[in-house]
Amino acid sequence: MKRGFLNGSKAKARPLGPALAAATVLPSLVIAPGTKAEKFPIGKRNVGEYHVPEGYSQPMRYVERDARAGSVPNAMTYTTLPVGAREDEPVTECFFYPGSKEVVMNLPGFPKPLVHPATPAFRLSSTPGKGLGLFSARALKQGDHILAERPLFVTVRGIPVSYPPSFTREQYHQHAMNEFERCLEFSVKQRMRSEDREAFMALKNSHKEDGSGPIVGIVRTNGMRLPGLRPDVDEDSEFQYTAICKDISRLNHSCSPNTQPRFDMLSFSYNLFAVRDIAKGEELTFQYTDITCSAAKRNEALKPYDFVCTCSACKDPVASDARRMKIDKFGAPSVYMWLFDHRRPDDWILMECRERLASIVREGLEAVGEYSRTLTSAMEACIALGDAQGASEWAAKLMKVKWDESKEREALDAKLELEALLDPASLAYPAHAMWRKRVDSPYKDTRRTDPMRMMKMMQEVGALANRDGVARPWGMLF
Numbered sequence: 104m105k106r107g108f109l110n111g112s113k114a115k116a117r118p119l120g121p122a123l124a125a126a127t128v129l130p131s132l133v134i135a136p137g138t139k140a141e142k143f144p145i146g147k148r149n150v151g152e153y154h155v156p157e158g159y160s161q162p163m164r165y166v167e168r169d170a171r172a173g174s175v176p177n178a179m180t181y182t183t184l185p186v187g188a189r190e191d192e193p194v195t196e197c198f199f200y201p202g203s204k205e206v207v208m209n210l211p212g213f214p215k216p217l218v219h220p221a222t223p224a225f226r227l228s229s230t231p232g233k234g235l236g237l238f239s240a241r242a243l244k245q246g247d248h249i250l251a252e253r254p255l256f257v258t259v260r261g262i263p264v265s266y267p268p269s270f271t272r273e274q275y276h277q278h279a280m281n282e283f284e285r286c287l288e289f290s291v292k293q294r295m296r297s298e299d300r301e302a303f304m305a306l307k308n309s310h311k312e313d314g315s316g317p318i319v320g321i322v323r324t325n326g327m328r329l330p331g332l333r334p335d336v337d338e339d340s341e342f343q344y345t346a347i348c349k350d351i352s353r354l355n356h357s358c359s360p361n362t363q364p365r366f367d368m369l370s371f372s373y374n375l376f377a378v379r380d381i382a383k384g385e386e387l388t389f390q391y392t393d394i395t396c397s398a399a400k401r402n403e404a405l406k407p408y409d410f411v412c413t414c415s416a417c418k419d420p421v422a423s424d425a426r427r428m429k430i431d432k433f434g435a436p437s438v439y440m441w442l443f444d445h446r447r448p449d450d451w452i453l454m455e456c457r458e459r460l461a462s463i464v465r466e467g468l469e470a471v472g473e474y475s476r477t478l479t480s481a482m483e484a485c486i487a488l489g490d491a492q493g494a495s496e497w498a499a500k501l502m503k504v505k506w507d508e509s510k511e512r513e514a515l516d517a518k519l520e521l522e523a524l525l526d527p528a529s530l531a532y533p534a535h536a537m538w539r540k541r542v543d544s545p546y547k548d549t550r551r552t553d554p555m556r557m558m559k560m561m562q563e564v565g566a567l568a569n570r571d572g573v574a575r576p577w578g579m580l581f
């Protein structure tokens with residue numbers, strides 16, 4: 104739904120409940136963006152003296168509008184979500200590209216209230232050599248919910264700026280950071296609730312010497328990727344969002360993290376889960392970078408955070424690097440590839456999955472997608488073999504992987520399919536697209552020299568792998 108700001112149309116995105124009457128509604132503000140966005144550099148730098156000629160500063164023309172109105176085309180939006188929140192309800196300050204506000208406001212059921220664990224599961228404490236960190240307040244089981252939290256701030260990762268052709272690259276970067284700081288100041292200094300601003304400004308800043316302003320420094324130190332608000336832009340693009348939280352941003356890094364956050368758009372909150380059992384008092388950690396690559400690559404990627412990782416995988420990287428490389432390279436075994444490939448034994452997928460899971464658990468990589476993909480492969484292999492009992496045991500393991508944000512999991516959750524598969528007597532088994540596909544395969548005697556039959560088989564594999572519109576990896580047959 105697009106609305107121009109000149110006609111001042113009021114949004115009907117969310118029915119206005121009675122809470123609004125008692126609520127403070129901050130107006131949404133928009134500014135006109137400039138010309139170019141680029142990733143900011145890291146490390147100390149010497150930019151030298153420079154002058155920004157007139158016309159090259161972000162114009163920052165604010166247009167005040169009804170908070171419930173949508174985005175303005177070609178302009179950035181300052182807003183607070185959820186719109187119309189009560190004073191005691193947590194809110195997020197947002198600095199958005201056009202369109203993102205609608206993604207949230209048009210979600211049926213938004214905003215869902217936050218759901219917290221029944222008893223506190225974490226505490227904040229200092230940790231030697233790392234500053235502050237989060238620790239478990241009680242013993243936690245894999246899949247336990249640790250905390251739910253709306254971010255203090257969600258922002259674009261940089262803004263497009265105009266710059267004169269005479270600028271060096273360094274000067275351009277400094278100019279871009281100054282302009283970004285100016286834009287973010289408006290959110291933090293003018294719009295954020297005072298207690299949220301205090302919490303935000305108290306967060307760690309590891310970018311005090313690289314030209315970042317105080318707000319940009321905190322954003323760069325504490326920001327976590329937040330996918331889903333720009334469905335048309337690649338998830339890993341620099342034109343996506345970063346979120347800064349009061350508590351989750353206190354998690355320190357580990358290359359074998361024991362927690363993983365998952366963002367829930369409907370409640371606009373991160374939920375933090377234990378990815379394996381955690382003892383009372385253990386430090387809670389998560390990964391700041393890809394952890395399936397080598398220790399050298401990980402530590403290169405961690406440089407902007409200004410520390411060298413001393414986790415056991417980094418201290419003794421030789422065997423760990425080899426295992427991680429194998430996990431990363433091979434990928435979860437493709438059930439679809441094996442389904443009609445009768446040169447492979449019936450238990451091939453399960454053996455592969457067990458070996459891979461042992462490696463993943465040994466490296467402490469339960470947080471990565473490969474873990475849930477491998478569990479899914481094992482479950483689907485059992486279904487294809489007509490083994491409902493075995494499949495239900497894998498389904499129970501998958502149920503605990505609450506942090507999985509994959510499309511496959513989304514599809515399973517949307518139909519409550521996993522819950523149904525927990526019961527081996529469930530009718531969900533005979534109704535499953537993969538049920539007995541391997542044991543009842545009509546392709547047992549298919550030869551590679553029979554192209555028509557091969558084609559038919561490939562089509563069937565493709566349809567199974569892409570069911571529900573979810574593209575599952577299935578590799579090549581034979």
Ligand SMILES: C[S@@+](CC[C@H](N)C(=O)[O-])C[C@H]1O[C@@H](n2cnc3c(N)ncnc32)[C@H](O)[C@@H]1O
Binds near residue numbers: 325356357407408413
């Ligand atoms: C997002 S903050 C984490 C919370 C932070 N420790 C604090 O005091 O608020 C990131 C910063 O924490 C520190 N840090 C995180 N993980 C670390 C680790 N494994 N070893 C040492 N320092 C770490 C670094 O200073 C990093 O820039």
